[in-house]
Amino acid sequence: MLLRVSASSRLICILLALFSATIGCAAPVSPSRVWGLPADEFVARLAEGDRSVLDRVPDDDIRDALLLGDDAAFALGTLLVDTGRAPAGARLLRLAWETSPEPFRRAALNALVSLDAIPVDSDEYAALAREAIARYPDDLSALLLLSEHYYRTQRHADVLLLTDEASDAIASLSAGSLVRQELSLQRAVSAALIADGSIADGWVGPFRALYRDFLAAPMHSRLWVFLIAQETIRAAFTADELRFFEAKQLLAEGRAREAVDRFVESARRVVAGDQALRDLVLSPAARSDLFRGGLSASRWDAAAALESLAPLLSGDAATETLEYAGRIYRVVGAHAEAVRVLSAALDQAEGSRFDQSLRWYRLSSLVRMSPANAVRQLPESVATIDTPESFSALFLDLADRLVIANDWNSLRIAYDHLESFATDDVLARIALALTAAIDAGQFALPPGTAEQLRARYLERAAGQRADVFAALVAATLLGRDGVDALALAKPQPDAGDGAPAPAAESAAEPVADAVADAVVFARTWLRYGLTDRLARELRTAAAAVPWDLRVDASALLAARGEVSRSIAALNWFAAAGGRFTAEIARMRYPRAFADAFDRALDAEQVDPWVLYALIREESLFDPLVSSSAGAIGLAQLMPSTADDIAARLRLGGYDLTNPSDSVRIGARYLAMLTTQFGTVARALAAYNAGQGNVRRWERAAPHADELLFHQLIPFPETYNHVRKVVVSAAYYGYLYGDRAPADTVRAIFALAH
Known part of the structure; x- marks a missing residue:
């Protein structure tokens, strides 16, 4: 019988301590x-x-x-x-x-x-809004609400008066500020229409600035409707200006292809010498809009237009415009053009604030164009990179492409170039892939050399914490139990099982000298049980939330039955590489819906800890979650798949949002896939990618063992899905089943002792 874990008495202690403690700047409960x-x-x-x-x-x-x-x-x-x-x-x-x-x-x-x-039209409301403006000049949300009221009730003179009073504060906001955008719109339109509906003087400049200074946004859609309805105002602008205005409206409404047509035509006219459009088209907002539209619509001509505008600019503006062009070329697959343009930008901007981003996109284009050639250029690239962390995803992309191409020699060379430079997670992942290739005989190496390389790669993967999956598998292949890979800290004797890890064993805790407002609010929402707001605060103020508050929040959310949020509350610390005590690890890997799992496990021959891990990674124990593809419930089953399995189980009237039904059907599906494909690892791949894809991958690599087969999975989502389930299963088995993590890895990948 599986271990049953009742609600921890520690949760009660946390709540009692919380309710009697001083909360931020709040006084103790009387x-x-x-x-x-x-x-x-x-x-x-x-x-x-x-x-x-x-x-x-x-x-x-x-x-x-x-x-x-x-x-x-x-x-x-x-x-x-x-x-x-x-x-x-x-x-x-x-x-x-x-x-x-x-x-x-x-x-x-x-x-x-x-x-x-x-009431928004009451004196009380106006007085409150003006109090807010006076006391908090850096927060104009109240000003916006009052101005919005005046604007909608056509009190345009009041809009002008109000925004005049706060003009300096409005100007201090960034151009991307929605508050600044809305206030600027209301002021410009009010300047165009005074209370009696006639045309006011001096309104054209502010109106035009709405298109010059701001990125395409919903306000441009509203402005376009206004222009269409106001013939007298529309007549103040040329046909070329109106085309540019319409481009903003189209991009704001998601019609990127049509927007790019108009932006490109506007750019062509400016390059040809049209001075009337020059300030609009060359503005930072317009260049960014053309870039965003070109990316969204995958338009080569948008990149060409940006490239043609760059000579009309100087300094950072010219460099930024070339970067925009290069990035679009990269997205549309014109990698040679991307490398050419980004190299030209680097030549004029080496050492500038654009230096590292230009190098990233240039190397990315080289990787996509020819991974083997990118490896040959790695020594030069590495020598010019300031922060290895920002290039980690790119190095992993390079490694993945080399693996899928079975170019193991290039991957080995890449590892040698990166060994003293790249981050631990990159090196661990490449090292594990090389180990799988050596074990599968993919290298023609003398036996002694192969053994030395294998030991070197495995020690590298096993000795780091950034990639738990790689550490687990490497420890297993080295004959170790894998417990160290879980990075569990010992509880502190003076603080109890729930204490944070010692400073030497934990990531830097996100505690600032002055407690951020967000943290104060998080403690308040925790104290009064406003879990929606608490979860939102934990997401938006991740780095500012102290570790003890995260643990307390996770405990309360779990006690309230909000398991997915409880787990998410601890994810920041895990992502930072911190060590959990076993007690806190159980909060992150809970046995939620234990009765439903017990019933399913009594009926199906599946590894209990793999089933828990699979459900956790599929839905984070949210029974109501649904995916964009249409998968539903804890086990994230497609309705068609669920119908077939439910018929086999003779389940009538099942409900995928019901935990018992979802886990029962999911357990049978996992059992069926394991029987069909022979190993749990391939079953997990099929659960995520579908049986047809796994069969196709098997035909492409008929002699691959389980570890190499996993490395050769071409779908990043599926490759990572298997990794996450393996890590979760190792935690579950160790925390609840007293099973060594290495035994879990062996069971999933069918590895011999």
């Missing part, structure tokens, strides 16, 4: 009562997801919130708004604005001015 409940019970029930306690909060008597700490009025106001009680929520947000410290005061004010509970 032992007093709030709205008829003990304060700690009120907060604990919210954290557990019990929204019924909010029924105790009256619409008018809200000051008990002050007993809960500095963050309470803002958090409870947010909760009430989210649950449909906007008027009461607005009162609490007003209380937070009046009494709370930053950052809650600022957030409360921004929430207030965006609430439907305060």
Whole structure:
């Protein structure tokens, strides 16, 4: 019988500690009562997801919130708004604005001015918006809301007055700022139409600047509709200008091919000497738009147009334009042209801020054009690269192309060039591929040389942490148990099993000297159980979130049944190469839906830890998830596949979003594929890529063993899918089944001891 793991008592301890601790700048929870409940019970029930306690909060008597700490009025106001009680929520947000410290005061004010509970045309709304503008000149969201109201109600003079007051603040925003775009649009249109509908003076320049200074955006689609409807205003612009304006509108609406037609024609006219369009076409925004449209539509002529514009520019602008042209040539497959243009850009910009990106795209084109030739140029390329990390994906792409081409000698040469330069994950992956090739007899080497190379490659792969899969397989081939590859830290005796790893064994923790606002909010959302907002904060402020907060957030999310979010909360630390204790590793590799798995495993002869790993990697234990291809549920099954297997199982009326049905059908499908293909590794490949593809790969490499077959998989998604399942299965087997990670690798790849 499989191990059953009940909800950890550690989760309860975390929650109790959290509810009684100081939260950011918030005061500790008071032992007093709030709205008829003990304060700690009120907060604990919210954290557990019990929204019924909010029924105790009256619409008018809200000051008990002050007993809960500095963050309470803002958090409870947010909760009430989210649950449909906007008027009461607005009162609490007003209380937070009046009494709370930053950052809650600022957030409360921004929430207030965006609430439907305060009529946008009321004096109260205008006063709040102006308070926000005065107090927070670097945050113009309130200004935008007020200006939007004036604009929609055709109070154009008020728009001009309001934006005049904040002109310096608006100008300080980046051109990519949506707030700046919208305010600029409203000001330009209001300048064109004064309150009585006549034409105002001096409006053409600001209107034209909307097209010159900003990237194609939804506002350009709205502006085009406005131009079409306003014949008098449209008449102020030439046909060439209108063609350029229309290009922006088309690109904003996703019609890249039509947009490029118009951009290219505009560029042709400027190259021919048209001065009227010059400032529009040569602007940074226009060149970027032509680049984006050319990439999206895969248009060679967009690259040619950009290349023709470069001589009209100088300095960084000329270099950037050539880079744009080279990148489009690369995407459309014109790699020789890409290398030519990017080399020309490098000649005039070596050592500039474009130097490394130009080298990356040039080397990428060389790799795509001829991997073997790219290997020959590696010594020169490596000598000019500043940061190996930024080139890791490119080096892996080169290695993958050489593997698929069975060019093992070039791969070996590439490894030698990169050995003292590339990152650990790149070297480990190449080393493992070379080992598989040696074991499969792909090199004509003397026995002693082959053994020396094999040992060298395996030690390199086994001795690093960046690529857990490579470390696991290398350790297995070296006859080790593979435990070190899992990078589990020992628990600290003074802190308990949930403590973070010692400093010497963990990645640098993302804790800043001054706690970021995002971290303060994350602690507040954690404290009051706003899991949607908590998950969003963890995603957007990854590097700023302290490790202890991530662990606590993961525990709460797991306790609330939000398993996928619980796992995701810990992913930043794992990606940074940190070591987990076994207890925290179980939070990252949980036995979710254990009853459903037990029933499926009683019925099917599949490796239990492989099944858990497969489901984890397919859906992250989200039973409602669906893929763009149409796969549904925990096991991510296509409906047609599920229908066939359900018929074999005689399951009537199954539901792929039901965990029991999905795991049951997925387990049978995995068992069938393992029987059909002979090994778990090939079954996993077929589960991801389809049986037909695996059969085709088998015909292309009929004598490949399991490790070499995996290396030869031409689909990156499938290749990586197998890697991820192997790593997850190794963790599951070790954490719950007392199985050495190497035994899991042997079972999946059918390796002998």
